[in-house]
Amino acid sequence: MPHFHIEYSANLEEVFDMGALCEAIRAEAARIDTFPMPGIRVRATRVDHYAIADGDPKHGFIDLSIRLRAGRPHAVKEVAVEQIFDALKAFVAPVMKSRSIALSAEMRDIDPDLAPKHGTIRDHLKASA
Template sequence: MPHIAIQYSRNLEARLDMAALCRVLRDAAVETGVFPPAGIRVRAFAADHVLIADGNPDHGFIDISVRLRGGRSAADKRRATAHIFAAAEGFCAEDLAANSLMLSLEMRDIDPDLSPKTSSIRRFLPEDMH
């Protein structure tokens, strides 16, 4: 794992390619070396109803949530957080420079005792992705 969930204001679909952002974040997660590629899941959800700051409909937001199974060191989590956020900032750089955009990321642990998992995906992936 991690689960990377992106919530964003729907008005950004005219400004940013959200499928490309998913790929950028997946690639950044792999680059950290902290997460096995077979466990990375990235998804994005548009918020249809938002009210940001003064209510100007041109304001946009992207909120990235990274949830991962407990057990990684604090240093690894800090490094992964910084790397993934830098990738998101780089992806959004032009929009941040030209428009009103709020970008945030939060990484948090999932208690493995309270989050059972099963998966068959590794059987369908190349060996180097396990």
């Protein structure tokens, strides 16, 4: 049940394809054993109201929040968040050469006792997946 939530400043929509960023994060997460592929969810939310650093409206941000069911060793989570953050940095690197952008990420555990879930995605996955 890894959930990836990207919040980004609205001024970045003109320079990034956020759907492509979601797919880049999904693809990288699917390569990491600690993230079960059927549970991967990536979404992006544009933030219209924000203030950054000195207030210059040219500044932008992308914040990646990763939530996953508790139980993985800390060292495994460290490697996973680093790998996902590296994919984010690689995606935005060409634009960061000419644009002021702050990147951040955070991984948090979901308490399974307080997070019921239900779905049919596994029932509908292709047999080869």
